Every structure is written in structure tokens, then in C-alpha cells.
Amino acid sequence: MARKKKGLPALNSSSMADISFLLLTFFLLTSSINTDLGIQRRLPPPSDPNVKPPEIHKRNTFTVKVNRADKILFDGQIGDINGLKDRAKEFLSNPSNLPNLPEKTETEIPLIGKYEVSKGVISLQNDRGTSYDMYFKVQNELTAAINELKDELAKSRFGRDYLNCSDAQREAIDKAIPTAISEAEPKNTGGK
């Protein structure tokens, strides 16, 4: 009697699906389609040399200078980046209406009503030799100051964070606390 030839037994491939599922979930979780994060700004339109810039009263400006050694100067002295946010907040809000801090104009804003909008402008000056990192940190701190003020207003008026407000509410807050950061025309001090 001829013996029947045995073939190889079929490989059990049912666990293959599990393995590939594992791989799939791994890649799904670990890979994020890279989202872009950053600080958004609006550049001023090109300046016209014939038009004089409007005079801004001294009390309404807060000058922050960053030099080529990445040192910060505000209030006429070398400052620390950790103190910049609080100083900027104080300047922009002027809580006790001090005469040396910016004036305010009462404006009618929908949803908020009468609100005293600060006329203060933060003027940021940097050197060509300033590192981008330092410049960004300063921008970040100034943005933090404005964002905190917005949050405080949103909490007191609408009872929630700025981010959780509706679009109309946000627009009202943006009007009440404008992003008043002006960048001076670049200067080149002390060579490159």
C-alpha cells in the first residue's frame, strides 16, 4: 500500500490580523499629522515716508528694547523676562488710573457695554543682532499679558475662559483689549 504523501500543514495565520492591528494602532497613536503651532501677528502696512506717524503721548507707550546681547530694557532699566508679563499687564490695564500709565477712552462695545479701552501701545524695538529665540520669548510674554487680561475680562463678564467664549463674545473682548504691540522700524546698532 502506497503511503499517502503528507503536505506541509497550513500555517495558522489567524493571529496575523491581530499583529497587524497592533501595528496599525501603534502608528495611529504615535504619528500626528504635524499641526502648526505658533504666535500670530499682523504686520503694519508699508509705511509712507511722507506721512508722519501720529504722535503718541509718552504715558501711552511702553517701550521694550532688546539688544544684540539679548538683554531686555524696559522702564529705563535692564529688566528680567520673568517680570515683563506683569509689567505689561499693569501697563495695559492701569487698574488704579495712575497718571503715568495710559489713558482710557470709554467705548460702547456690544455684549460688554461701556468699557474703558486702554490707549496704551507696547512698542517693541530689537536690534539686528538679537537672536530670534529672545525676540520670540519677548513676544510670547507680551502675548501672555494680553491673553491673561482677556481671560480676566471673559471670566468677569461671561463667567468662563476666553477660549470657551462664543465667537461674538470673543470679538467683543478683542475690541475691549486690542493687541497693541507695535514694532519699530528696525535699527542697526553697533554693527553686525
Place this chain on the structure above:
Amino acid sequence: MGRFKKENSKDLPPLSTGSMSDIIFMLLFFFMVITTMRESTLFVRVNVPQGSEIQKLEKKSLNSYIYVGVPIDERKFGSAPRIQLNDQFAEVSDIKAFIESERAARDEVDIPFLTTTIKSDKDVKMGDITDIKQELRQVGALRLMYAASRRVKDTY
């Protein structure tokens, strides 16, 4: 008759799961390929600064990128920071043409909402960035974003 009929013929035949792995593998490859795609190959080393107040970009399709940094291939292109537009090195004067071509590629309604993202390395000096910003002002591309990553620590 009915001799060869098995008794439990009413039961469903077992579902063949052999092709399951193929389907999943296809999905896997799809995700693997999709996630490694980039807008353009980087020729410059970009290590963006970190910040706490950063926000997400709303519309990615209305965005054009300017990369600034030291060339990756330093021996070939030198160690001075360079600008990269699309897939090649560029000079500041090329930005005008770049923005115009970006505008031409979009709908006319979307043009005011076009944002330029500056992805610059930390160590680049502000002189280079200022030149770019001045150029953007001249062209009228005023919406700007400084790319950054989220800061983990809370203090400097």
C-alpha cells in the same frame, strides 16, 4: 440517500479570516506613508523656539512657509543662515515672487486670509527675520505667524 449529508449542515461555515491581515496591512501601510509626508524637504536645520501662548493655525491650506536656518549640508552651502522657499534655497528678494505665486494658486476670495508662517531656527539673528518681514510688508502679506512648539517647562 442522504448518506453523505452531515448532521450539522445548518451551521454557518466559519468566516475566512485569511484576507483580514491583508486588509489591515493595507491600512497600516496607508497610515505609515501618509504620516511621513511633508510639504517640502527641509534643507535647513529648523529648531523652532518654545512658547506658552501659542495657538493652532486655523486653515492649513491658506498657509505658505518660509524656512530660515543653517543649511543641513553645511560643508556644501556654508554655515550662514539661509532662507528656503518651497524646495530650494532663496534670497530675500525672491520672497516677492514666492508670495505672488502662492496667491496665484489660491482662490481670489481667500487671498486676504493667506498667512505666511516663518519657521525659523532659534539661533537665527533678527536681522534676517526683519528683512523677511519688511519684504512681506512691501508685498502686502500682512498675516504672519511665528512657528513655535509648546513649552513644557513653565519658567525660563
